[in-house]
Amino acid sequence: MSRANVRDALRLRAVGLEILSGSSGRPAFPSCSDRTWNVFLRTERCAIALKARLVEAGWPVPDQIEQALGVITDARKRLYQILAAD
DSSP, X not given: OOOOOHHHHHHXXXXXXXXXTTOSSOOOOOOOOHHHHHXXXXXXXXXXXXXXXXXXXXXXXXXXXXXXXXXXXXXXXXXXXXXXXX
C-alpha cells in the first residue's frame, strides 16, 4: 500500500495552478499514489473551511490562509473565463 508523499502533493498543486492559470504549455502531473492525490485534494478544500471557522469564532485569519485563498480565487476566475470562452 503506497503512502502519501507531501512533496508530491505540493508538486500536484503546482501543476494544477499552472494549468488553471492558463499556461500555454502542457504540464504533466507527477505520478503519485492515490493517497498523495487525496492529501492534495483535501488540502485545497481545507483553506476555505478553515477561514470560515476562524471568522465565525472571531479569531484572526493568518495571512498565509488569505494568500492561499487569493490564489484559489484567481485560479477559479481564470477557469470560468476559459470555460465561458468555449
